[in-house]
Amino acid sequence: MTLTQRLLHDHAARRIIRARPELAQVRDLSTVDGLTAVQQDAGDEDTAVVAVVRRFDLVSWVRGTVAFAAGLNRRRAQEWRRAFTRTVFLAGNPANLTTRFDFAHVAETGAMAWTAPASAAAHRPLRRLLRTFPGTRDLTLGGDVVIDLPGEPPAEPMRRVLHLAGSGLTVAGALVHLGHLLVEAVLDGAISPGDRLTVRQLPRLVGVPGPFDALRVGVDPADPDRLHALMSVSREAGDD
Template identity: 50%
Template sequence: MSREESAAQARLREAAAARIRAARPELADAYDLASAEGLLAVRARIAEDTAAPEHLAAVVIGRFDLASWARATCEFALGLDPEQAAAWRRSFTRTVFLAGNPDNLRERFSFAHFADDGSAAWTDPGPAADSAGLRRLLKLFDGPRPLPVRADTVVEIPPRAGRRPDRPPVHRELHIAASGCRVSDALVHLNHLLAEAVLDGLIRPGDTLTIRHAPRLTGLTDRFAALRVDTDPTLPGRLRAAAGLTEEALLVPHHRP
């Protein structure tokens, strides 16, 4: 492995460790999160930990549009109260994606957020039993097709009416590694990345995201404020950046002549 590859792997391990510390800080002292072996051990511990109560959100998807879904995912996470957010974070923002028409379910189930175009609806994150009825009714959303590679898409997170922003709006780029990525993979990777970026304060109302596709995100990791790290299916034992959110750039307001 070259020096550049070793440095990239260390950066990815650092990002994976930071996610574990944010969700389950009590595990940080029990494992060597700087090593690949330590990360594997803590992942196995989390998978086997039946004592930790699991909180999850369920999302009903009628039709998938990446820009609309990304915007609504951020809005949903921004609407959580601190207690909900903390419990969901301890379960690593687990989310179950279901196939169905959200409009047909409004009267039967309680949803916390609907996408503006009605394409998707979110339940509040909570104990798995809370969404058991909905999950029994609907099938898992199956997105086996490759993620369509599109031109750069700008997504604006709406400001909150009547509320002063916490800080000036910023612009970030949202990169996703499209090579070998199915729609279902993109949902998982971007859901965790965007939701946790909101909980960390990296994305706020009024911000703008530019969604960009690339075959792989090699050579770009130093630009990212947040990374979604996954195992590399082509190189056993290696990690890869599945998606990333860049450092902020202040938005320049437009002045009318």
Template identity: 50%
Template sequence: MIISQDLLRAEAARRLRDARPELAAHGDLLSMGGLTAARQELARAAEEPRTLTVCVLRSLDLPAWIRATCVFAQRVAPSAAAAWRRDFTRTVFLAGNPENLAERFTFSHVADDGSAAWCGPAPAEDSAALRRLLKLFTAPAGLPAAPPTVVDLPPAPGSERAPARQHALHVATAGVTLGTGLVHLNHLLCEAVLDGTLASGDRLTIRQVPSLAGLEGPFTGLRIDTSVRDPDRLQAYAALTTRATYRS
């Protein structure tokens, strides 16, 4: 199994149906026309999400942020997760220092080094004051290349340490800004944790590559969006596998 337009359409359609089953009534989600129509309706709805998460970033070290994001998602209550999934794990990234905000706002999770903190998932109005106070974390620079990096997710408190499950996290970098890359990774990681694909004690090997074209599955997670080069095609921006092979 390799990444193809058929595979990407099928996975994008599955994600839409799982989160919003009523979208199946909008036509054939496996066709690009039907999928585009459903995604356009979602884009309009996303302008006023009911449930969202806010991530405040002081600085960014990608492996550390990936680890902290997974820990945050592991602590989301099932009831909040269900509402958040209906809004497609919508997350707003803001630039700020969590330490300076601790007296005014209650965070759901703070990274061990204090570089990032999360509020929610919760009704959008709960974070309105925080979103008005801080600017968006846009990070227009390109997602940098990097050698493979291993991230170990911490074991659950009080649990016996089991053999780590091995995953590869593949991240496309060509034409992707750091800010956009965070959005793609956030969706993939949080949904993988909520689905049980990623769990406490697992090991992730991060592989940053220009493109995921030629990457072989099976895939345990895919982050898909419109291609940066062709609006009529889809592109995989991040993927999870249990092994890392590319077709030459």
């Protein structure tokens, strides 16, 4: 299975149908314009999560994001999904904020914390206090990063590979795109507690073998009429 335009369209459309089925009925999801228009239509949903980041550590952040998503109740997860899992990343030290703000999850290292999904009004005091997390440096992995996800697997842990298209990917971009991918993969059951996840960075996701359990799809910056894959999740070869 290769990353064809048809496959990328199917994954992008499936994400919209799961989050906002009513919008999928009024837009032509077979075109790039139709797919991007839905994102604009979704502006009526102001539900979001605020993530406070003291420092970015890939392993801790992936584990924390998965644990946070797995701990959401169904109602809150669905409300957040209607806003396409919108997340605001702010720079700050969670340890200095826990007495003033409620966090739904704090990373094991204490370097990151997530609020529960809520309205913009509910998050306003925290957003006024802190600035956007900058994350301007490029995300560069020295090699494969193996991450044991938190939680107890129901049986043998599944081994999965998360491929990142690394060309020009900043830490801030990784927070956004990888956050959406991980959260929605957890909600869809494509990633489960206790899985072993190998993060692998490539210049482009060309030739990456499928099938794909999750894809993060965007508009190709070189051609606005085409899509491209930014990240993917698939099973490790031989792990059937």
